[in-house]
Amino acid sequence: MSMKFREGTNPMSMNRSRWKTILTSVFLLIAIAVCDVRAASALPSGKVIAIPAFARKYGLPCSACHTAWPELNNFGQVFRDNGYQLMNDRDSPIWQNPSYFPISFRITPSWHRESTNNQQVDAVPGNGLGDGIGSYTQAGFDLSGMDLWSAGTLYKNISFVLLPSSDPTAVWHFESAFIRFDNLHGSSWLNIKFGRFELDNLISEKRFLFLSNNGGLYQIYHFNVPGDSNNFGYGDNQIGVELAGHSANSYTRYSVSFLSSNEGGVNFTTDVVPNAPPANRSYDVNLAFSQAFNAPGPPGESGFGQERVGAFAYIGQRPTYYQTEDGVPLVGLGNKPFFRIGFAGDLSYKNLELMPLFMYGHDNPYLGTVLPSTAPLPTGAQAPTFYGGFLEAHYYFNPQNVALARFEQINVGQQSFNNVSAGASGSNGNITAFSFGYRWYPIMFSRAGVALDAEYSRVRTIGQEPLSGDGDGTVGVPNAAVWSSSIYFGIDFDF
């Protein structure tokens, strides 16, 4: 743990925080031990009547495509890269039973507790003045949003994804919707995707294993320097067209995406919900490349597993002012650039999987200062930058039991102004986060899956509200650390 972490302004002492972590770990281990892991370690056997939709098509268990559902393994990656085709006769829609429709549902009932300190709250609870500083805590049973996932082939080498997704209150949007033309000219190196989709991230946030408010996002995929007008998030789905290719076993992969500069928004806006701010008229580009190889093990052993490393770059633009009518913004103008670059890995050592990622972000000073590009930059204005990353670890006891941990650190390299006012901090916005959890998959059929998920996550954000949205919206002591923690139990199921 870094010195920075120790020096945080967490009102709890470091010792106490450490004990919390240790105690939680111990209790988790006890809980696991209480269960008969040996009994739980094999797939349910015998003639279990499962939901047969996928079974009718391919007959593969979840674990064939997922290291731990929903994270893909290399077989699943190849299946996805081939346009949801296994490249045998069963890919064709004609093999599907007429009553078959490739659709699945995912939702997670849960109990969770969210607590955030350094919040502006009533000094005397209920006085309505918001005149004090304290913690804001909520706990109870809850629901996640819901995914209504449909994907498959329309024809040989023409595939699709349609993913309407709702928040917990059933407000829907199209998370993903695209058609993909696969294996053009008979080559796996030429595939074109058209629509709204996740960027070709080596480490996918859409398919990861954490669910809690604070742990359920990669902070750096959504980070921008405080005060910056840039709304870009590397983990957010974007809209446009993607050219991608891969070797036969997907060990080598590349993609080039040409995207609207509107954060995946629809209807010429910057979001997928009604009344979002209008978009500009420019385009962004995302580049991704990765290479995998097999790491040999000691003589007589079966090797360490597959190792994958990759790099990415996103070059984009965002507007600095709007054409308006009666003050109502119509279209973004005065575009200024930004970029994100980084590298990532997915490394295996037998049952241990390590996923490191590093990212550097750089925005134009106009985006950082929120000034129209037609205006001169004020003295001290500079390009906001940040850097950081995470290291995530999974340990697979077997295909049905996986322990998780992640540590993440983001530092602001350069604030938008170099002449920060007295009392302001150059580290404003810095984030330190750690999460750990355990997922157990008692059911892993070819179509239905159930995972029991337990997590603990803790995030420290300097002078800002946590990206999870926890907290009451107003930091109590400016420039001081805000700690937010999540405790989470959920039953994640997919039908």
Next chain:
Amino acid sequence: MTLQKFAVTFALGSVVLLTAGATSLTAQSHVNPPDPLLGTPSVTSETSHIDGLTGNAEGGKMLYVRFCIGCHGPDGNGQGMNAQWIDPQPRDFTEATFKCRSTPTGTLPTDDDLYNAITRGFVTTNMPPWRPLSPQQRADLVAFIKTWSPRWAKEKPGTPLNIPPETPVTIESILHGRELYQKLECWKCHGPEGHADGPSAATLTDSKGNPIKPFNFSTGDRFMCGDTNRDLYRIFMTGLDGSPMPSFADVIQPNDAWDLVHFLRTLQVALPNQELTLWQSYKAAHGKDLKPIGPDSAGGAQ
């Protein structure tokens, strides 16, 4: 909430959730037989040898659980939970009978045969190509598959078929192959034009009594056991054990076998190939002189 309170809540929650699931599984184990993959000591001893790789059954066991159990089942008998929806049925490893081999009919396949089958998959079935698995993983799976039948401990794999160099593709070779197609009664299953509509096609069953369809040359561009001329040669010389497709190794000579290969390629009208090109130009000029293949051409098809 104090530290103690939430620690206790966290612990209790974990215990309740995880034990509920474990109890559910335990209850289920009273109904279903115990999983044989757990605690089976003999699986650790089997190995496979593919090129420079040594596969270990122990390494293959968890791979089998992850990738194969849904179809081939926890007992390796092809009765996984998805088997009831799969046609053709998954391979029963307990019989150690395999269609795609380089070895004579009735013998065990080589490790390479099993490795190639896993790598290639079976295009006409639900078995996908497992090329995304590393070579070592595939070798481990081969070793584990060999633990399901005692035959592997008692017998050696057969000697791989020696395939001579391919003879030149000529119209004479194709015409001779056509005669063999008639004479060996291939058409009875595969049909006169290779449409899998011969008079016996509807009656075929595999060694377990399940209905099975002959290969349709007119629509298929790949064969179950490969897609080259050598693969095609090997298929009818070794036969597809467990299916009605017999071995013709004792019936035809190597040169004749190549002629049959050349003719079979002309039936693959959906796949451009040199045999088809040659045959189509011959038919354009001499088609009216050809006797149709079928029961009325007992004296020869030409």
